[in-house]
Amino acid sequence: MKTEEHLIRGGRMEHASPDYGYIPGFGNTHSTEAEAGALPIGRNSPQKPPLGLYAEQLSGTAFTAPRADNKRSWLYRILPSVKHGTGFEEVDAGMLRTAPCRESTLPSMQLRWQPVELPSGEDVDFLSGLRTMTTCGNAAIGEGIATHAYVANASMGRRYFHNADGEMLIVPQENSIKLLTEFGIIIASPGEIVVMPKGVKFRVDLVEGPIRGYVCENYGVAMTLPERGPIGANCLANARDFLYPVAAYEDFEGDCELYLKAQGRLFRTRLRQSPLDVVGWHGNYAPYKYDLRRFSPVGATLFDHPDPSIYTVLTSPSPVHGTANVDFVIFPERWLVMEDSFRPPWYHMNVMSEFMGLIYGVYDAKPGGFVPGGMSLHNSLIAHGPDTDAFAKASTKSLEPEKLSGTMAFMFETRFVQDPTAYASNLERVDTSYPDCWDGLKRNFRV
Ligand SMILES: O=C(O)Cc1cc(O)ccc1O
Numbered sequence: 001m002k003t004e005e006h007l008i009r010g011g012r013m014e015h016a017s018p019d020y021g022y023i024p025g026f027g028n029t030h031s032t033e034a035e036a037g038a039l040p041i042g043r044n045s046p047q048k049p050p051l052g053l054y055a056e057q058l059s060g061t062a063f064t065a066p067r068a069d070n071k072r073s074w075l076y077r078i079l080p081s082v083k084h085g086t087g088f089e090e091v092d093a094g095m096l097r098t099a100p101c102r103e104s105t106l107p108s109m110q111l112r113w114q115p116v117e118l119p120s121g122e123d124v125d126f127l128s129g130l131r132t133m134t135t136c137g138n139a140a141i142g143e144g145i146a147t148h149a150y151v152a153n154a155s156m157g158r159r160y161f162h163n164a165d166g167e168m169l170i171v172p173q174e175n176s177i178k179l180l181t182e183f184g185i186i187i188a189s190p191g192e193i194v195v196m197p198k199g200v201k202f203r204v205d206l207v208e209g210p211i212r213g214y215v216c217e218n219y220g221v222a223m224t225l226p227e228r229g230p231i232g233a234n235c236l237a238n239a240r241d242f243l244y245p246v247a248a249y250e251d252f253e254g255d256c257e258l259y260l261k262a263q264g265r266l267f268r269t270r271l272r273q274s275p276l277d278v279v280g281w282h283g284n285y286a287p288y289k290y291d292l293r294r295f296s297p298v299g300a301t302l303f304d305h306p307d308p309s310i311y312t313v314l315t316s317p318s319p320v321h322g323t324a325n326v327d328f329v330i331f332p333e334r335w336l337v338m339e340d341s342f343r344p345p346w347y348h349m350n351v352m353s354e355f356m357g358l359i360y361g362v363y364d365a366k367p368g369g370f371v372p373g374g375m376s377l378h379n380s381l382i383a384h385g386p387d388t389d390a391f392a393k394a395s396t397k398s399l400e401p402e403k404l405s406g407t408m409a410f411m412f413e414t415r416f417v418q419d420p421t422a423y424a425s426n427l428e429r430v431d432t433s434y435p436d437c438w439d440g441l442k443r444n445f446r447v
């Protein structure tokens with residue numbers, strides 16, 4: 001068997017450990033095989049692929065997309081995906097929703113939710129624990145997003161998920177998750193994120209206890225790195241810090257279930273073998289992870305509070321120039337040095353709508369009430385800004401250089417107005433006291 005020496009080699013999933021490492025480089029064309037010789041050399045679909053594998057292409061863009069945007073991978077697998085179940089039956093989608101979905105019974109105002117409690121008692125896994133908070137746009141036409149919260153106290157085991165509606169940006173908040181995917185294994189802990197492209201099959205196992213986190217399901221163009229403009233070629237998120245899995249596969253006979261979300265409906269089929277049977281792959285359409293603490297923030301070094309777009313990690317562009325389908329923005333640890341400036345976010349009404357979460361620490365505009373695992377929604381043009389306490393402190397304190405330490409908040413910012421789901425509208429979940437946080441703001445006007 002001829003092999004290429006530069007290939008990064010994995011193995012069978014049951015033997016896999018994080019020691020397999022990852023392959024760095026955002027959007028690169030990567031090549032990796034779990035068994036020596038699994039990847040054909042110099043061609044994609046030879047008459048007889050090596051090791052008796054089937055060749056299968058997974059495309060993430062139209063064949064004809066410009067080269068710079070074109071995304072596809074070649075998978076060399078034990079059986080082609082057509083063998084991953086026919087006979088899909090529709091099942092109850094539980095708390096999962098897909099746009100368009102108009103269920104909200106909440107007023108259009110500032111909204112905040114307490115963290116979803118970790119499950120105890122009955123087994124809940126990543127799929128059954130996934131609950132949609134908001135949706136916008138329309139999955140069928142590839143516009144908009146859904147935001148979800150997840151909690152789980154059990155591994156998916158032999159339950160697999162295939163989402164044909166959207167790319168999933170997964171933000172762990174409590175405990176690490178292990179993603180076993182067609183492309184290999186990714187382990188991510190709070191502070192890291194994972195992006196699972198549309199159409200990649202995977203399951204999520206627990207690593208160290210019950211999990212909680214957030215998901216942005218992106219119906220639009222795949223996430224990419226934002227332009228840096230005058231910032232230049234460095235800082236913000238650097239391409240080399242994005243990590244792709246090394247090929248790893250499962251090969252067993254036994255009962256498994258594959259769940260497919262397509263057009264907002266959930267389907268299930270039963271299989272006798274794992275759909276994670278890819279022994280080698282090459283291409284630039286694959287899941288990846290990124291440690292948010294690798295983000296190098298660039299900010300105002302003399303005065304004023306800049307727009308939060310300077311902290312964009314990833315963006316899904318839309319056909320409207322400069323206006324994202326969704327931006328993934330973070331508020332990481334950073335120094336504040338601005339003179340004669342109100343340093344926290346200013347009061348504002350944004351045309352883009354903002355779904356926020358807190359991974360750890362304190363968020364400077366809301367030192368109280370917005371807790372790790374919590375969520376807030378400020379829809380298009382709904383006024384918001386610092387709470388009474390944050391305003392009082394920031395407008396009177398002495399402006400020494402100050403480090404915001406041990407904090408990581410984030411925002412899914414979209415050009416579409418987000419509709420809370422029926423689940424999110426449940427008044428037991430909504431923090432109805434949220435708007436009270438501005439009660440104490442007084443008139444200071446004098447002439
Ligand atoms: O509302 C928020 O807290 C997010 C936010 C932060 C910021 O620094 C500027 C604008 C903005 O919407």
Ligand SMILES: [Fe+2]
Nearest residue numbers: 350354378384
């Ligand atoms: Fe905002």
